[in-house]
Amino acid sequence: MFDAGKVIIGLVIFLVLITFPVWYNATIGNASYVPDPQIITTAPACVAPTAYMKASHMDLLNQWRDDVVRRGNREYVAADGTVYNKSLTKTCMDCHSNKAEFCDRCHDYVAVGQPDCWDCHIAPEGGAR
Numbered sequence: 001m002f003d004a005g006k007v008i009i010g011l012v013i014f015l016v017l018i019t020f021p022v023w024y025n026a027t028i029g030n031a032s033y034v035p036d037p038q039i040i041t042t043a044p045a046c047v048a049p050t051a052y053m054k055a056s057h058m059d060l061l062n063q064w065r066d067d068v069v070r071r072g073n074r075e076y077v078a079a080d081g082t083v084y085n086k087s088l089t090k091t092c093m094d095c096h097s098n099k100a101e102f103c104d105r106c107h108d109y110v111a112v113g114q115p116d117c118w119d120c121h122i123a124p125e126g127g128a129r
Helices: 002-027 050-071 088-095 103-108
Strands: 075-079 083-085
Touching: 050 088, 083 088
Parallel strands: none
Antiparallel strands: 075 083
16 A cells, blocks of 8 residues: 555655765765955954954954944054954955956855855955056
8 A cells, every 4th residue: 555665766766866966076076166365465364363363354344334324533553552444345355356357266165156246345456456
């Protein structure tokens, strides 16, 4: 009445299909690709440590935006005491001047799509601001 063989075959096919991405990646695929953004700069350091910037740069930029627009506070004091101007185009884009080679590589990798930075700011063309 219940065709147990067909049910078991159906479950096996279902499990194979649902776990295929894991098995493919473990045996054939290459998920170890990580983008390598190109930084061409003469600046001695970033406004924050690299690990923080990779994980939380948007938090920092949103905080800067709120401070500048709502409070008129345009200075950022880094952990090492260096004072920076809170500006995407004047501070960040000095080091990260090639949007395609820096911003887009990582944002495409994590499928962020179109960040809202460029709603207000003009994206740099090519390798210069």
